[in-house]
Amino acid sequence: MVFRFTASDLSLLLGALGVTALAIACFALSVHALVHGRMPGHRLQAAVRFPRLWGVGALLVVVALGLHSAWLLGVAVGIVILGHVVKRAR
Numbered sequence: 001m002v003f004r005f006t007a008s009d010l011s012l013l014l015g016a017l018g019v020t021a022l023a024i025a026c027f028a029l030s031v032h033a034l035v036h037g038r039m040p041g042h043r044l045q046a047a048v049r050f051p052r053l054w055g056v057g058a059l060l061v062v063v064a065l066g067l068h069s070a071w072l073l074g075v076a077v078g079i080v081i082l083g084h085v086v087k088r089a090r
Helices: 007-036 042-047 051-067 070-085
Strands: none
Touching: 007 051, 051 070
8 A cells, every 4th residue: 555645735734733833832832921920032021011811812822723713713812912912910
């Protein structure tokens, strides 16, 4: 039995691997933001004002992509935006 891959098979495989890598990176960043209360790196730390809220939104993005839910993705993106906009209470 011989398996042959075409160009379309390879592009589908690379697309799936890319989405999986993006989901893993988003999950790792969101867990870091939730646990430590800060973002990794200087640029993300400067851009995100409320990292824990951003982390919750990013986790919801991963869940929404896994469930293929458009409305949950909209809510998640809204929470991520709030993480960029809302100031922390000190």
